[in-house]
Amino acid sequence: MSLKDRYTLGRFPLAHKGMGEVWPARDTQLDRAVIVKFVSTARLNADLMRRLRREALLTARLDHPGVPAVYDFDQHAGLPYVVLQKVRGITLADLVAEQGPLPFQWVAAIGAQISSVLLAAGQIGLVHRDIKPSNVMLDPSGAVKVLDFGLAVVRNDDRYSRITETGQALGTVGYMAPEQILGEPSDHRTDLYGLGATLFDLLTGRPPFDGVTTTTTLRHQLDDPPPRPAQLRPGIPDDLDDLVHALLSVDPRGRPATAADVYRVLAPLSHDLPPIPGVLTDAAEAVRAYAAIVGRVPQQTRPTARTPAEPNALDMDLAARRAEQLHAAGQYRAAARQWRHLVDQRVRRHGDDDPLVFDFRLRIAGAHSALGEHSRALRQLQQLLEDRVRADGPEHPAVLHLRQEVANLSARHRPSGRTPSADR
Incomplete structure (x- = not known):
């Protein structure tokens, strides 16, 4: 199938995610691989059409190398679609499933890059609300991409008001913050909780809260003290263990104040990155990619001069x-x-x-x-x-x-x- 006589879709979709289908495609005009995301025909309704458009607008507003670029938005036979940058690599969920717990240096490097995305999101008041391992990809160079802004909101902006389906959870069980579970307002600290749960998963090979049923998992999140990754994996640096524990605080006030505070803990731990066989092309290239993506971001969030x-x-x-x-x-x-x-x-x-x-x-x-x-x-x-x-x-x-x-x-x-x- 061809869209606008420009985008030629592959024979089969890559995945069914949330509200729609994700297809591989080729932009014949610019001769490059892209991704096309549709609303599923089986679930088509006005709310989902608005939600896809909203996701495209929000992703396009977030101009950051850690977020896939939005190339186009249109309709085909009444179905809206968005054309996105094709991201090479592997999701963090698949990475942990294949490799097990990651070296703590890589956990820190990945977390620092996600923090840089959250810093940029915070500058425009954007809250992702679904940070989890399956929504983050690691490129073969070591660069990170944060995916799927379908649940994102922008504070105090009616153009991006909350759009959900009846009965749909606003987040993912085990990774969404307690305030999401309780239906309370979200802010940037909601994404910090998701980052903490993701780092816990990368460090231990399992989510921080994993009950037998959805109800027991949610109850553990609300009632139990946050777990420590070092309890399952001794040898994790104290600063990293403390950070993850704080990020998982039930009360948002117990979490770090900003993503910049998280970055300041993670960046110094992101040294001497070991190779990850079969995943990264070259460890040295990964270090350079990491430095290029996150090295400049925190300096942009605060004044650089404080002379007196x-x-x-x-x-x-x-x-x-x-x-x-x-x-x-x-x-x-x-x-x-x-x-x-x-x-x-x-x-x-x-x-x-x-x-x-x-x-x-x-x-x-x-x-x-x-x-x-x-x-x-x-x-x-x-x-x-x-x-x-x-x-x-x-x-x-x-x-x-x-x-x-x-x-x-x-x-x-x-x-x-x-x-x-x-x-x-």
Whole structure:
């Protein structure tokens, strides 16, 4: 079949996805492979036709290398269709099914690229609402493409109002955020939850919530504490384990504030990418593709110049107060994350031995202790004690105080009989 005497469809569809059919095709005018997405004739109705048009408009608005380009939108015999860039590669769902859990460096590199897409989406108020492994593809060069904006919404824009079918779930069980399950409004943190569930899947080879039935899965998502990938796969870096745990917070306020915050954790872990046989063409090429796609994005989301010292000091003071408020409210994970960010800022300006760096590190350990992660808090206190002795000597009052903190925490932790790995 030919569309507009330009697009020649293949003999068979690639898949039936959601509301329609996906066909391979060739753009004879530009001599390139494309994808054509139709509304299924068996399910054709006015709502689905509007929804396909809406998906095309939203995808076209999101000009980012991590999103397939939209080439055309039209109708054929009364059926609307959209012509999209053909993406080579494999979905993350198929990748995990074939390879099992991925190297954590690749999980970080993939997650950083998805974060860059979410950053761009946030700039136009777009919420995808269906981030999951089957909606993300990995190109043979290591580049990521986020697919299927059929459930996306744009905040405060009536042109892209919610369009659904009767009885259709707004998301995918096990990956959609609790606020989606409850029918509450979605924002950018909804996509961060989907990203967290996706990273958990890539790290462990299974979704974070997987009940016997849909109802039990949803109940686990709403009622159970977020799982930690390190419980299933020891050896995951603490920062990555913490990030995934925070992304899966039931309360959106417990998740990272923005995709930029997620990127800042993932990007440093995306080094020394190992080969993935049969999937990637070349690891070095993958590194270059990754750098080209995500390296520039976070810098575009914030001002690059902050020359006066006074405003920066004021911002740090406000951030420290915010961390205190989070801790006082029992949001220990978010408080620890805020203090860790303050440590990074302070070290860059004043060095490792700055008194406030020691103070923030002590507060981070206290937050992990409050979370019940005693062995981790103890490791942090012991490292802090070593650094403080080196900087101030063994008899400094702060050193003596730290020795007492270490002794107290050791005494509280010893009777529990738990091993350090249990708190990871």
